[in-house]
Amino acid sequence: MMEQIEVIIQQQTGRIDKALTEALTNYTRSQIQQWLKEQSVTVNGELVKANYKVKAKDKIIITIPEPETLDLLPEDIPLEIVYQDEDLAVINKPQGMVVHPSAGHKDGTLVNALLFHIKDLSTINDVIRPGIVHRIDKDTSGLLMIAKNDHAHEALAKQLKDKTSLRKYVALVHGEISHEKGTIEAPIGRSKVNRKKQAVIEDGKPAVTHFTVLERFSGFTLVELQLETGRTHQIRVHMQYIGFPVAGDPLYGPKKTLPGNGQFLHAKLLGFTHPTTGEVMTFEAPLPELFKKTLETLRESD
Secondary structure: OOEEEEEEOOOOOEEHHHHHHHHOOOOOHHHHHHHHHOOOEEEOOEEOOOOOEEOOOOEEEEEEOOOOOOOOOOOOOOOEEEEEOOOEEEEEEOOOOOOOOEOOEOOOOHHHHHHHHOOOOOOOOOOOOOOEOOOOOOOOEEEEEEEOOHHHHHHHHHHHHHOOOEEEEEEEEEOOOOOOEEEEEOOEEEOOOOOOOEEEOOOOEOOEEEEEEEEEEOOEEEEEEEEOOOOOOHHHHHHHHOOOOEOOOOOOOOOOOOOOOOOOEEEEEEEEEOOOOOOEEEEEOOOOHHHHHHHHHHHHHO
16 A cells, blocks of 8 residues: 655745655655655645745645565675674775676675675665665775665765765776866766766766875776766776776776776775764775786886
C-alpha cells in the first residue's frame, strides 16, 4: 500500500523542500528532495519542483511509494576497510572495482562487498547505492567515505557540496608539464559528440581542479590533484582538456600509452569533519603496486 502525507501551509515559508523539512521532522531534506525528483509531491493537485515557493493555504500531498526490495546479494569480496565506527567507514577501493550495480554490473561491486562486511548502511540514495556518499571510477583506485546512517550521509554529502571536505588524487599524465602548479576552471557536461564521454562544454556545470607537479619523467609527469568540485570524470576530462591526458585512460587518453589496468589515477587523501564528534579526520592510501612499479620503471629509464 502507498502511504500519503498531507501538509497544509499556514504561511509563506520559501522553497517547498525547506518548508517540508521543517514540517516533517521524521524525514530528511535529502529524502524530501528525492520525492520531489520522483514526482511524488503535488501542490493543489499539480506536480512541482524543489524550487517551488510555497504560499499560505497550499495543500501539499506526498505519495510515498512502497519501499523497493533491495535485490542485491552480499558478496564475500575482500575489502580494505581503512577506518570504521558507528557512523561511517573509509574504504580503499581497488582498481577495477565498480562502486555500485548498474545494467552492466549487477554483482562484484563495492556495494555487494559492503553489504557483506558492513551491516548498517545509509538509505538516502536509491536501493542500489546504500551507503554511497560519492564515487570514483571503476579503474580509479583509492579512498571513499561510506555512510552507515542517514545523519552521517547528509552531513558528509553537505561537506562535499560546501567544498569543506578534502580530496587529493595522484595521477601519471602524458607530457611534461613545465610549470609547478596550476588551476583548471572549465565547465563539464555530457559530450555532444560521444554520449559515453564527458567534455568541457559552454553550458556544463562549473568544475575546478588544482594540480601540483610532483615529479617529471621523459614524456610523463606525476601530479597531485585537488578537487574543488566533483563532476563525473572531472580529473580525466580536465587533464585531457589542457593537453596532458591521464596515462592508461581508455576513454580520454591516447591509444599508445603505458601498460596497465586502466588510468593511472589514485584517490590518495581524504579528509572530512566527523558528523557526530566534530573531529577533523584525514586518511591516506598508498599507491597501488602496479602504479609504484610503473614509476620505478620510468625513473630507471630516465
